[in-house]
Amino acid sequence: MTSPRLASSRRSRTRANGDGTVYQRKDGRWEAAGYVLAPGNTRKRIRVYGTTRKEALAKLTEKIAASNRGLPVAAADSTVSAYLTYWLDGVAVHHLRENTHTRYAAAIRLHLNPGLGAKKLARLTTRDVRTFLDGLRTTCQCCAQNRDSVRQSCCAIGQCCEKRLSPLTVTYVHAVLKSALEHAVREDELRPRRFQPFTAAEAREFLQSAGADRLHALYELALRTGLRKGELLGLHWEDLDLTGGTATIPRSLQRTRSQGLTVLHTTTLASERRIVLPTECINSLKIHQERQEEERKAAGTGWTDTGLIFTTPKGRPLDPTNLTRRFRRLLHCAELRTIRFHDLRHSTATLLLEQGIDLVVIKELLGHAHIGVTAGVYAHVRLRLQRQAIDTLGNALRPTGNDPDDPPAAAVVR
Template identity: 65%
Template sequence: MTTPRDTSGSRRTRANGDGTVYQRKDRRWEAAGYVLTPGNTRRRVRVYGNSRTEALVKLTEKIAASNRGVPAVTAQGSLSAFLTYWLENVAVHHLRETTHTRYIAVVEQYLIPGLGRKKLTKLTAKDVRTWLNQLRTTCQCCTRHLDAARDEPRCCVAGQCCFKLLSPLTLTYIHSVLKSALEHAVREEEIPRNVARNVRTGTPRPRRFEPLTTDEARRLLTTAQDHRLHTLFELALHTGLRKGELLGLRWEDLDLDAGTVAIRRTLQRTSAGGLTTLPTKTRASERRIALPTRCIQSLKRHHEQQQREREAAGTAWQHNGHVFTTAQGGPIDPTNLTRAFTTLLGKAGLRHIRFHDLRHSTATLLLEQGVELVVIKELLGHAHIGVTATVYAHVRLRLQRDAIDLLDRALDHP
């Protein structure tokens, strides 16, 4: 009996359904077999590798997924079919739920309507560039027929286009979702290269924020003294914690004797689970920070207040261990916290800012007090100090100017 050898042109006998594996003239190995594709049909697919084993492993993975009922998207299919497959079978396992929800919205609202009919293999950089340019200059009310859901049309249906254009940041995000999807198609060897990477969208300007000045911060805290969530606003301004991190805090995370708090989780509203506690945004976001004495005292008083609310609620109390809760012990919806913050700003006579700008206010005020950038980076939980330096570059420039002016005066007047 002749034993097959791994030489050029040699083939091995395999069972029905296992596919074929052979070496090509270019010395690479090719494996081919039939798998399930969208539409409940079967199609022959080919995969490649530098060795027989590598090609065979790739084909076996595709056939195994097919046997589980997961359709394989072939290069002959449309971009729409591939994006649907990628969201349902790949991205869902590697992204946070909130991020996956945003990806679904981008795919359904922009990618599929704009590029979905294109064949995956025939998509070009020119196609992507042309589509992005159209997005950049097209009113989204007209394109997405938003007037149809309004009681009173105020755009195309009314004959007056409002020219609601996408921001550069949104365009960059849409482009990044397409690049991520096509990158996976390259890894699965459905396409030879990621054409979206050859398209430049430019670097968008960082989002402008309006941090509070020292006087405004004092006024906000003074006005919040009688607010039920006074401790939360005080903690936000003194530590720069994100909204979700504040709402996700549990008493077990606090060590009031040592004056520290461990940031381990964040509270967010998801489409599937409602208000859900999730891991922190990044590994760097999981951190332990020191608490100022003022916040420690406020947290102790807040704990006493929560105990009184628990006694008043009786059996209706929802025990979940959160530091900041509703009057019945349930988690606070981030949207409701935003509403309460907006009301507080109006009561204090302050300009409108986002809740997230409290975080920027903390960093700005610390920089102005001469605190090192690396300390602020650790406090805010940024992954890299470059992020901190970029976001607060304007503050550092102003401090440099003050320092240079101070030196200039010292040299002029010894």
């Protein structure tokens, strides 16, 4: 028979119709779900998450309250434009000064919406943002925004004035986008893309399979140092000190819409870094250098001298897309599971964490601007390692049936 106190407690936890539901998931997080106003004057069921029931419920209550005020709540399947509208009018407006809000609105209307607005929020990638920012730096704004179509001058009559945005303005537009996306992450609308890094066994098998590949040295660098694809393809021989065993990472090779394959400077001071080269990478780079010299002689006058380390057999820059195809073929031939090339970088960080390497060292190696980026991306790895540590401690504290006066066995702490 149910006691009056228990029945009263259950009734008190019953939420009113329209307030949504709250429950604890198997992974320990709390999930709250409810219906809100979505773009297009439709109703949409959304889900938010929190570490406690109170946190999840507060997030849902905030969204429902905004919806009741007539503000559409964007979700992960919304476009970037829809989310920026929601964020500017429903979130930023409450903590920005009027003039700042006006400038944010102008940055969104003139640059962010035309450049990224049609993309789905959940499918927005770092490459999309980088390509967009490169376009802002290199594209004439009169042409991009069709400013001279009415007065029939300048760009409209084929005489481009080449009026480009200043570096300060590009940085400002980037800051507006960053603020909006950071809020999307906090609201669980935009989740970090899950990745599947190699295990240590898979990494060893991959390196062994790549041994006979023409780009073996590139794969060694990617897995042992965590360099990005563009950073690898943008490396010059002058960037290496094979005697001292170091490499400087000053640039990146990217494909842009306006200029095709383009060498760009790294986006932040943290990305422009100096790293230590493992002995295995030094050896493979020396072999690669000898092989490239043979290709140079074989190509004769057809050789293009770019100074790049990783090139085509004729010396021209390697296209990032072609490298991705080559990488997938290598995985297929080695009968390894398919991962993204960028997951080699995640494999580096994950394996280093599993070996107990300090997060600060990993941050410097990967070239992250802030340690919070490193900690956030690999939070799930650190949580798994914590769980393993707790289990190890639990095993050590479990009764063994030995004499209680026996001294504890020595343990190796890594």
